[in-house]
Amino acid sequence: MENTNNVENKVSIWCILSLASIPLVMTLGNSMLIPVLPILEKKVGISSFQSSMIITSYSVAAIFLIPVAGYLSDRFGRKKVILPSLILALIGGLIAGFASWKMDNPYTWIIIGRVLQGVGASGAMPIVLPLVGDLYKGDDEKTSSCLGIIETSNTFGKVLSPILGSVFAAFLWFLPFFSISIFSLISIILIFFFVKVPKEMDEPIKLKDFLSNIKKTFKLEGKWLYTVFLMGIYGMLILFGVLFFLSENLEKAHDIKGIKKGFVLAIPLLLLCIASFITGRKIKGSLPVIKRMMIICLIVTSASVIFVGFTKEKLFLLLVVTSIVGIAIGALLPVLDAIITGNIKKEERGTVTSFYSSARFIGVAAGPPIMSLVMKNYLNVSYITVGVLGLVLLFLVFKFVKVEDIEKEESA
Template structure:
C-alpha cells in the first residue's frame, strides 16, 4: 500500500499539523499586544494558549478511540471545521465586542476541540498508509513533524505580521488556513479499504487499552513524559522570549517575530534531518533521545542567565531548539511503529495529549515564575530532563 500514497496525500497530511501549530504558536508573539488591547494581565493572556491546549488534552483520547472505530478521515474533517469556526468566533468577538476576552477563550476552546481530532490522528494514519514498512513510516513521520516545526518557525513571523495590520487578524487567519486544509484532506487523502477500522465496543476498547498499557507501559510512560517535557520547555521559553525581547531589548512586531523564529528554525532543521536518518531503527532512536535530552537539560539551565545578551540568548535557545527538534520525530516513530494498527490511534492519542499538557502548562507557569524565580524554574527544568534521561536509559529497550 505504501507505493500508492500520492505526493498530494502527503502534502494534505502535512498541512494539518502545520495549520494546528499556526493556530497556537502564531499567538505567542502577539500576546503582549492582546494584553494592551483587551486590558488583561500576563497570566490571562497565557490562558489564550492554555484554553486551546486544555480542550485538546481532554478530547484527544476520545478522538483516538473514534478514529480507531470509525476511520481516520471521518474524525479529521469535522475537527478541522471546528477549528475554522473557532477562529471566526475569536476574531469576530475581538473586532466587534468591547470586552471580548470570554468570547476569545470560547473560540480558542472550539479550536482546541478541532486540534484534538486532527493533529493526533495523523500519526496512526501514516502508520496505516505505510503499513509493514518502518523505514518509510519513519521518513513520512519526519516530514509530518517537520511540517509541525516549520509551522512553529512561520508562526512568530506571520503572527506579528498579521497583528501589525489588525491586532485580531491572527484569529481570522487561523480559519483561512483551516479551510485550505479541509479542502486538501477532502480531495487528496485516500484511506485504503483494508485500513478501514473495525467497530469495537467501548468496554472492549477500555479493556484492550489497559492490556496494552500494562504490557508496553514500561517504555510508553517515559515516552508520554518526554512528550510533555519537550513541549513544556519549548512553550515556556517562547513565552519568556516574547516578553523579554520587548521589555529588555526593545524588539517589537515583525522584527521580534523573526528573532523568535531563529531557535525554531534550528528545531525544524533538526526535526527534518532526524526523521530522514532514524529509518525505523529503535537503537538509533534511543541514542537520539538520550543525546537530545542531555543537550536540552543543560541548555535550558542557561536561558535565564543569557537573557540580557541577545546573541547569547539566541545561541542557547537555538541549541535547545535543535535538541527538541531531534527528539520529536523520534518519539513519533517510536509510538507509531511500536503499537499494532488496531490500537494505534488510541495510544498515539495519549502521547498527543501528553504533548498538549506541556503546551498548556508552559506559558502560565512561566508567567507566574519569571519575575521572581526565573533561573530557579529553568534549573528545575534541567534537573527534570536529567531524571527523564535516567528513565529512558532504564526503561526504553531497543
C-alpha cells in the first residue's frame, strides 16, 4: 500500500470538488422534482400519492442495489463503479425527459427513468464516503473535514434543488428531467479526469472471506452501527416528509407558487447546508464530540418537528420551525458519516457505508408517500409520533454508542 503522505499529495482541490459533484448531482436528481410535483400532478393527471412515487421509485431502486455497489467497489475499485453508475443516471434522466415531452401518458416511462436513475445513484453517491476514507487513510481530522464538504455539497444540492426545479419548470415543466442528465455528464467528466484513486498493492479479498469479515464486523460493532443506520433513516424520513408537505402547503394554504415557492423552500435547506458545513469542520473525527452532537441533534429535532403541523397556517412560524428542524438534521448528517467512515476497516468500508446509505434512502423513499397519506387527516399526530421516535433513538444512542468500546475495536 502506498504510504499516507503519497496518498495525501494526490488529494487536490479539484479531486475534492469532483467528489463533491456526485452528491450534488444525485441530490439535484431527486430533490429538484419536489417543488415540481404539483405541476406534474396537473400535467400528467396523477394524484399526490402517485406524484410522491416519482421520488420514491428513485430511492427504492437505490435501497436494494447500494450494498451490491459497495461490495463491487471494495472488490474492483471505487472509480470503476462510480463512472458507469453516473452514465446510468444520465440515461435515466433522458428517458424520463423524453417520455414527458413526447408521450400522452408518460407516467410509466417517467417511473422507469427514475428507477434507472436510482440504480445509478446506488453506485455513485454511497461510494464517495469510503473513497474519502481511502484518500485520507489514517487521518481522521482530514477525513472528517472532507466528509463535511461532501455532506455540505449534498445539502447545498437540496438548497439549489427547489430554486432550480422551479426555474426550469417555469420554462418547460419536464426540463428538470433533462437537466439531471446534463449535471450527470459534468460529474462524469470531473471524476474521469481529476479523481486519482490510491493504487492497491494487495490482492482483492475473496468473496467468502469478505462475507465472513462483514459478518464479524456487524457482530462486534453491530449495536452502534444499527443505531447510526436508524438515525440515518430518521433524518431523511423527516427531511423529505417535511419538504413534501411544505411544497404542497405553500401552494394550497399560502398561494405561493413557481419560482417564489422555490426560494421559500430553500430557506430551511440553506440553514441545513450551513449547519452541515460547520459541523463537518468542527468535529475533527473526535468520538466524544460526535456522540455529543448526536444527542443534541436528536433532542432539537424531536422538540421542533412536533410543531410543524401546528404552524401550517402561519407562514413565518412554519419557516422558523422547519428551519430549526433543518439545522438539526444538517448538523447530524456529517456526524453520522464521520463515525462510520472513521471507525470501519478499509476492506469493509465500502460495504458498511453502503448499508448506511441504503438506510438513508429508506427514509427518502418513505417520507413523501407517508406524508401524502397522513397530511390531510393525521398531520399533527404524525409529527408528534416522529418526535417521540426521536426520543427512542436518543435512548439507543446513550445505550449503544459507547465511545470507549468503539475506540477499543478500532485500535484492535
